[in-house]
Amino acid sequence: MNYFTKYSTIRHHAAYWITRLHSENCTDAEKEAFQKWLADSQDHATEFQYLTEIWELGAGAPQTMLPTIPVARKNNILLNRRTALACLGTSVLMLSPLGQKVQATQLLQTKTGDISTFTLGGKICCRMDTDTKLAFIPDSQCCRLEKGQVILSASAAASTLWVIAAHTSVYLQLHASTNIRIDPDCVHVTALQDKILVRSEHLPASGAWLQPGQRLRFFADGHLHSDYPEIDTLLSWQExxxxxxxxxxxxxxxxxxxxxxxxxxxxxxxxxxxxxxxxxxxxxxxxxxxxxxxxxxxxxxxxxxxxxxxxx
CATH class of the missing domain: 3.55.50.30 (Phage tail protein beta-alpha-beta fold)
Incomplete structure (x- = not known):
């Protein structure tokens, strides 16, 4: 297994565990499996905390996406995860240079009426719609969409990307592209080129693969809707x-x-x-x-x- 494959796999698993631990239906068996995975390798612990920092850049999921979950319960979820981390490997986690990574966070934002294009880490093309905010750590493979709409394309060699939007995470492989949008009551994820992997507390533990042209919408009340929208209409804002x-x-x-x-x-x-x-x-x-x-x-x-x- 080469370097990129190894760390893409670890980050893939770390993002999965973040999603599951934030889920209301996370089981005791899953928590035990997470503890075993975390203790297996220092790389696992490092990547998990690294992605945890990214997850919390926006102070967790927007409250408008979680109308049924009181703030106190959200704090309990975070506390439970932190407690598990502290019990399983405090000395290991403290060794990772996360402070430097978080300080290097790049915040990309567009104003109302503006549409811009950025390159993330020299590899990922990011097209940002009006009034959009995206947090990205240079040289990493993860970013967090805080509001608005983006088109992300992993077109450069050895490029993969995890995108966190509310309680949903999207994995882009080489050559894949996706359109992700956050509304007050819904997160929209559309596969534009090649298939993409989507994980959420509302999906099975293995997640869901979206085929090119397929859209999956996660509504605030917990229900999902899958369809194949007209792509030209969906992306007309670019023009x-x-x-x-x-x-x-x-x-x-x-x-x-x-x-x-x-x-x-x-x-x-x-x-x-x-x-x-x-x-x-x-x-x-x-x-x-x-x-x-x-x-x-x-x-x-x-x-x-x-x-x-x-x-x-």
């Missing part, structure tokens, strides 16, 4: 436009609001579910709103906080 096909008006407005500093308020109860199709060009937002006035019985009211859509 500075949003394509809507028979989407309810409230959903269209919610999506547009992600790209503009002054928000649109929809105050037309009878029209919120009216299906709408069209193309919104991010750089020409007003043109789209004027089109809405012609298509629907609504009027625009400008105010200091943005625009309100009212019945005509």
């Amino acid at each position: 500075g436009r949003l394509i809507f096909r028979n989407r309810p008006l409230w959903e269209v407005i919610t999506e547009i609001n992600r790209y503009i500093p002054q928000k649109i308020k929809l105050d037309a109860p009878l029209l919120i579910n009216r299906p709408l199709s069209g193309v919104y060009y991010i750089a020409r937002g007003n043109a789209f709103l004027q089109m809405l006035v012609r298509l629907l019985p609504i009027r625009l009211v400008n105010n200091t906080n943005g625009i309100t859509l009212l019945p005509a």
Whole structure:
């Protein structure tokens, strides 16, 4: 086993254990298996704590994704994991140079309305949507999506990547690419090129492999939904436009609001579910709103906080 294969495998297992230990249905047998794995090698302990630091860069999962889990229970989960670490190998874990790694954390962020492209560690292409934040440790194989939407492509030689988004982790192999998005009530993961491995507390312990074009959505209430979306529509934001096909008006407005500093308020109860199709060009937002006035019985009211859509 070569160097990259060895440490990719260890990191793969470490990320799996982080996901399982944060799961509400983690069993005693799994905890025992984790303890055995952790004690098997100093490399295991080092990588586990390394990924733990990344996991906690954003202070754990966003609370909006965990409406049924009180803050106190989240602290208990973290405490249980820390207690297990302390009991199993405090002296080993303290030897790892994690402080230096955490200090080297690179925080990438886009402003509202901006779309940018970065290269992670010289190997991973990262396309970031509006109002997106991603924490990355240079020369590592792991990052954490804190909010927004990204397209990640592992195209360079010997490149693999673990991506943590809320309580979901995604593993990219060489040549694979994925689109990951965090909404207040959902995490969306789509395989774009080659298959990707997804792990979550809501999946079996072995995780799930997504085939190219397949999307898996993790909702805050615990249910999952798998489908094959239209990729051109899903990724149209890269070209500075949003394509809507028979989407309810409230959903269209919610999506547009992600790209503009002054928000649109929809105050037309009878029209919120009216299906709408069209193309919104991010750089020409007003043109789209004027089109809405012609298509629907609504009027625009400008105010200091943005625009309100009212019945005509």
